[in-house]
Amino acid sequence: MAKIKTKSKLFKTKKTFVKKKKGKDVKKPKVTQKETIDDSEDVMNDSQRDDMKPMDSSDDNDSDYDDIDDYKKTLDKLKEKDSEFYEFLQENDQQLLDFDVNDEEVEEDEDNDENEDFDTKTQDLSEKLSVKTIDKWSDKLSEKADIETIKSVVKWFRKAVEQTSGECDGKLMSADVFNSVINICLIDLLPAIQKCLKLPPIDSSQWSNDVKSIDPTKSRNWKKMISVMKIYLTDVIKMVGVVTEMSLKTTLLRHILYLIPFLKAFPHLIKRVLKQTMTLWSESDEKNRILSFICILRLVRTQEQPMISFILKKLYLSYIKNSKYMKDSANQTTIVFMKHSLVELYSLDPVVAYQHAFVFIRQLAINLRTAMTIKKKESYKSVYNWQYLHSILLWTQLLCSHNSVDELKPLITPLVNVIIGTIRLQSSPKFFPMRFHLINALIKLSDETNTFIPIFPFITQILDHFDKLKKNKPSNDEKELNLDLLIKVSTLNTNDFKFRDAVIRKIYDLLLYYLSTQSHVIAFPELVYISVVKVRKFLKRSHVIQHNQLLKQLLDKIDENSKLICDKRRNVDFSITNSPAINSWETDLKAKGTPITSFFKQRNQIKVAKQLLHSESINNDSNASASEPQPNDIAFSGTTASHKSNKSNKRKFNENKTLDKHEEQEDVFEDKSETKRTKQSKKNKRRVKNKEKKRQNQNVSFDFNQTLDISSDDSE
Known part of the structure; x- marks a missing residue:
């Protein structure tokens, strides 16, 4: 609090003097109200700078209130002497007149x-x-x-x-x-x-x-x-x-x-x-x-909107921070939950959603442009990473789930251009997993937003790279290669048979997914012509029976769907330029269903059932291992399969495996005085058993394509 001293000279207006020149009176110059106000303000500011000084800590509260009373008295005198200036203060600086003790300090004291x-x-x-x-x-x-x-x-x-x-x-x-x-x-x-x-x-x-x-x-x-x-x-x-x-x-x-x-x-x-x-x-x-x-x-x-924008920006940054690594399926579920919850929050304010999507899609495009111009490993790493991919997947999910919002429709074209540019940046086989993620996003975006995107070339181009790869190497790992948890593989793994098998199955899934979205289109036979030719050329070069069975089955479904479209087109009365009639014809056919859509639904049901069986088998194995009384004891657990006969055969196969392990343990703890002849006889027995196991394994081999053939027969 500062002491305020007032003077009577502060509020006096300037006087005008009469000057005589050559015996004549000179008129007094007129002084306007504005000039008097400005002069008085200047005087007040100078006096306040000279007279107002900070109070000492030893001053009491009573002196503060005395100064306030003196200040109010001077304001009352000002009202009487110069009413116009007082009105000017009321209009422009009301706080100067209504001077009082600070209320916030009092509230803070009360809270304390x-x-x-x-x-x-x-x-x-x-x-x-x-x-x-x-x-x-x-x-x-x-x-x-x-x-x-x-x-x-x-x-x-x-x-x-x-x-x-x-x-x-x-x-x-x-x-x-x-x-x-x-x-x-x-x-x-x-x-x-x-x-x-x-x-x-x-x-x-x-x-x-x-x-x-x-x-x-x-x-x-x-x-x-x-x-x-x-x-x-x-x-x-x-x-x-x-x-x-x-x-x-x-x-x-x-x-x-x-x-x-x-x-x-x-x-x-x-x-x-x-x-x-x-x-x-x-x-x-x-x-x-x-x-x-x-x-x-x-x-x-x-x-309100500013606070919503701040909150959503923080959530987006935490989403990108957590999506840096994809360790396992549990981490994948958490990232998927965060993605869907962010999309739900962005739906509350489409204006904020457009602003954020525009800024972050532009940032993705800038990173892509630098990678295309510099063409170095560091620039490629800024694009081919999990954070970049999950950012694309987030905005794809936003545009797909809110495709009817007019504010978000202009973002479809730049996002599609960013995805296509990312696919074309690197055609190396080690980046095939990243390519599959992006193609899946394009198919989803095309289906949900009802926009045509030429996706077939990006899928069939992968088949051309198989000729450039070296001969297949046998894989040592028994685990299946899950491409959903990868964005790239090493160059050594690209020559592995498991990688090639996973790539072919992923191509099959993507082709079937995109065909199911375009199977009702009136130009379906012309749309799939080039891709069918490329697949048939690959079948002539390929020597793997399982891959050929998958792709031949897909070609049969394409032929069946093309015949249906051609038969329907013959009875059409409208012309090619009549787009409303074409749209109504396509919606009717989509509602009725096509051979490819029915086959795609059956395929998804089989996939879901297989995943459930796989998860149940993992839980059973974990429960069995937890209930083991001793570490040397081995739990007998059969592998899950859809047919009971295959289940029983595999269980026998596992039992033989465990018996061999018990025999190996017995060999270790045998008496040292055992002769070489007995050891040689046991080795011969093991060789015979290994040959029997190989024969059983050939008989027990379970082909997943058999279920597809059954489902296709049922659908026909």
């Missing part, structure tokens, strides 16, 4: 006093609290909404939070008291607050669906509860960040869902909640991630 009261009272009552008193509090809260009881519960909840965070200086609560305090806050406190403020019941749909309609600030008792609610909300948010047990964190997140109407009254606390939920959304387990997403969704619905 309340916090000090909370701390002192909890320290005084720390020795007296027991489970019986907490039970009495719960009975009071259930019967009648008592504000004093609510305050005492909130005080002890703060004590529990301090104990959890390690900030408690006094005596610690026992485990029973701690649990009962947490339970009364999470179960009984919120219904009591709802009764006290006369809000809708918590079981109603307004608390889950229509949060905006609930406004506790309109209640009469809100002024009594505002300090208690502020302290309770800060403690709950702090508890979520401090607790390490996942079950308690889950219950706290569910509790926060019902506290969102109260958080609207404290905007600074909303930022804290968002910070906690964003970290849990990207790093926690499945339950907490889902609850965090629901909290973010409900909070975003209550915010």
Whole structure:
């Protein structure tokens, strides 16, 4: 606070003097109101710079108020002497006239006093609290909404939070008291607050669906509860960040869902909640991630556009940060969940979605352009990585799920150009997995947005690279190669038979997927002509029976679908230029179905059944290994298959395998005095058994194409 001294000269206007020149009077110059105001302001500014000095710390509050009274008296004199200048101050600088003590400091002092009261009272009552008193509090809260009881519960909840965070200086609560305090806050406190403020019941749909309609600030008792609610909300948010047990964190997140109407009254606390939920959304387990997403969704619905843009940008960056590596299928499911939840949040504001998509797609295009111009390994790495791919997949999912939004339609063309440019950047076989991901995104984008994209050349070009590869090498790994979890492979693995087999099966899946989206088009025979020619040329060069069976089956379905389209076209009356009639004809045929679409659906059902069987077999193997009493014991578990005969044969094969292992262990622990002849006889026995195993393996070989042939016969 500064002392304000006023002078009478401050508010005097300039005087004009009469000058005589050659015996004649000179007229007085007129002074306008604006000049007097400017001059008086200049005088006031100079005087304030000279006279206003900072107060010493030894000054009392009484002197401050005396200076304020003197200042108000000078303003009253100014009103009497120069009313026009006083009106000018009222219009332009009202705060100068309505000078008062700073209210924010007073509010902060009140909050600090309340916090000090909370701390002192909890320290005084720390020795007296027991489970019986907490039970009495719960009975009071259930019967009648008592504000004093609510305050005492909130005080002890703060004590529990301090104990959890390690900030408690006094005596610690026992485990029973701690649990009962947490339970009364999470179960009984919120219904009591709802009764006290006369809000809708918590079981109603307004608390889950229509949060905006609930406004506790309109209640009469809100002024009594505002300090208690502020302290309770800060403690709950702090508890979520401090607790390490996942079950308690889950219950706290569910509790926060019902506290969102109260958080609207404290905007600074909303930022804290968002910070906690964003970290849990990207790093926690499945339950907490889902609850965090629901909290973010409900909070975003209550915010305005600038805040929504800030939140979505933070979520996008955390999504890109977590998608740097693809370790296993569990990591893949978390990234897919984050992608779908981000798309759901972007649907709340299409304008923000367009702005973010435009900026980040442009960034992808810039990285692609630098890679195309520089052509070095470092520039290629900026494009061929998981973060770049998942960014493309996110915007593809956004445009596919919200294809009817007019604001997002202009983004289809730049995104397609970025995807096609990324495919054409590198044609090396080691980047085939990345190419498959991008082709799948193009097919999905073409199908959902109803835009034609020439995708067949990008699929059939892969077949031309098989002639350039070296001879097939036998693979040592028994695991199947999952291309969905890869973006590139080493150059040595490109010559592996497993890689070639996985590539052919992926080409088959992509061709079938794209054909199912275009099978109802009136120009289907002309559309597939070039790709059919390339596939037939590959069949002449290929010598692998399984690959030839797959592609021949696909060609048969293409021929069947082409005959259907040609037969339907013969009975058509409209011309080629009549686009509305062509669109109606294609929609009718799509609704009825085509041979390729029915075959594609059956293929997907078989795929899903195979994945379920595979997951069940993994769970059974893990349970069997967990139940083993000794490490040397071997669990007998048969491999899963669709036919029972194959199952039993494979089990016998595994049993023979285990018997051989037992015999090897017996050989190790045999007596050292055993002669060489007995060892040689055992080796001969093993050779005979190995030959038998090879024969059984040839008989037991299960071909996945058999199921496809069965399904195709059924469909015909």
